Amino acid sequence: MKLVLELLLSWILHPVAFVLALINIAGRTDLNTTQKVLWGIVCFFWGIGPMLYILLGNGALW
Numbered sequence: 001m002k003l004v005l006e007l008l009l010s011w012i013l014h015p016v017a018f019v020l021a022l023i024n025i026a027g028r029t030d031l032n033t034t035q036k037v038l039w040g041i042v043c044f045f046w047g048i049g050p051m052l053y054i055l056l057g058n059g060a061l062w
Contacts (some may be wrong), residue, residue, distance in 0.1 A: 006054050017050040018043055025053075 006017075021043045025036050043049040 003054070004025065007051055019026065021050045021053050 010035055011017075015027070022040055025031070025039050028036070031039070043053050
């Protein structure tokens with residue numbers, strides 16, 4: 001259920017999902033600086049960026 005809610009949030013409320021994803025990316029210790037920058041760029045794309053981060057990057061919005 002959390003995954004479905006995160007996907008809907010990232011699609012409908014992209015600015016909120018973008019900020020939450022960036023906060024999560026900044027706090028991750030398993031990513032190096034280059035990976036963090038690349039995920040930040042991917043999350044910028046409207047609607048699909050945070051979804052890709054959640055599904056492919058093992059990320060979370062909260």
